[in-house]
Amino acid sequence: MNRLRSSLRLSVFALLLGATAMFAQTKLSDAEFSKLAASHKNADEHQRLAAHYTAHAIEHETDAKEHESLAKQYDKTEPRLAGEARHYAAHSMEAAEALRSLAKLHQDLAKEHSAKK
16 A cells, blocks of 8 residues: 555656646746846737746646645654645745736736737
């Protein structure tokens, strides 16, 4: 039973890493992000920012899931660590939600720019 759980955890983690890698390609460099965040003049720029925020959200979600999984392990092995791992996971999920909201706003702005053409 423990092997099945471990195998399942590894499979989920591998899937999350794959998703993160796929979206990491859309993450902007710091310089690109700063430039686009200051200008975002057209639909394409808003879409690029939306993709950047989505990729960043996925990283935070992956981190949150990893730390929630660690917290479950810590419950059995080192309970003092479990609470802090859950605390970190909760903050990571909160950050991911904020990033997804930013992505949605940029998607909406991209649609508005496209409608003006």
